[in-house]
Amino acid sequence: MNQGIAFYAIFFAAIFTNNILLTNYLGMCSFLAVSREVKTSQGLGMAVTFVLAVTSVLNWLAYRYILLPLDLVYLRYIVFIVIIAAFVQLLEMIIERVSDQLYSSLGIFLPLITVNCAILGVSLFMVIRNYTLINSFFYGLGSGIGWALAIISMAGIRQKMAKSRVPKGLAGAGITLIIAGLMALAFMGFSGMIKIT
């Protein structure tokens, strides 16, 4: 067990130095598709943060108490993806019952989340790095916040850019990727502050 790292270090590292999107490239598909407006990206960012925080704990429990004792570690991909899908489905049903407003702001993003590779990626990283339960929770939460931060700032930039003239071939995905590259450069300024591996 990796007891050496304090949970707050992991938390901040996941947001800034090891941003799941800008250094590990996870969750790019929805990042490119949904980052047109600040409002929708806020919704998606919140949904991802919440799902990440919960599923990283659920997957940690499943891994530690079901897969390891039964020696079924090689089944972890299937187990993780089923847990994520089931949780998202459940969440969607609950939100639909409880609040219409929340459903229209968050619920519509939930189906997108099952196929967001950031969710599965965080669970796999946490297993590889041998985090404890508390560290996994903060890693999931931090990654979610980092992802939300990246997509919301990207949406802000893209909204400002909507009226500027972009070369034809670059419009859309191309320019978004270049901005993402610049953001990654900026986030690299944080590296060296905290390091997690």
Added chain:
Amino acid sequence: METFKIKRVFSEDLGLNNPVFAQILGICSTLAVTNVVKNTVVMCAGLIFVTALSNLTVSFMRNVMPSRIRMMVETLIIASYVIIVDIILRAYLPDISRQLGPYVGLIITNCIIMGRAEAFALNNPPGLSFLDGIASGMGYSYVLLCIAVFRELLGSGSIWGIKVLGEWWTNWSIMVMAPGAFFMLAIFIWIVKGAKERSKE
């Protein structure tokens, strides 16, 4: 008739409509593994294997799958093949498997595989679906390889781990890090889209 169909499958998946360029799908792993050519080749082989066989399986099961849960079934099929790839890699290429880390597992959430299963394998016979899987896997692979060659060449002055550029070359270390991947893919998309626009005119 059959050969015509096969040809169309290949030309569509390998040409400019290829999934990475046209729909910007499945780029998570495009970016993550392309800093070294060797890793990219392994990753691509794994991806072609998974795409082809999951397309084949989905196509065999397309008439018995209840449509409400078909996404779940497809995901499970894909996940099983990814597990096979993961185990093989860990047994025969342990170094590369360690370097690829979680990205092998993330083949599951690569939208290209799911996309092909949904768009092609659900409506086509097994043989053709298998070929479509190979073709779209190859289309994805050559984009990855192009990017990987440039990134490794500029970032460490080598290709396949062999020094090509000699001593005078200063490594652009930015190319093997995250921003380089974003820039490289953007440039590729720019070139391809530009070519498309020109051919339209």
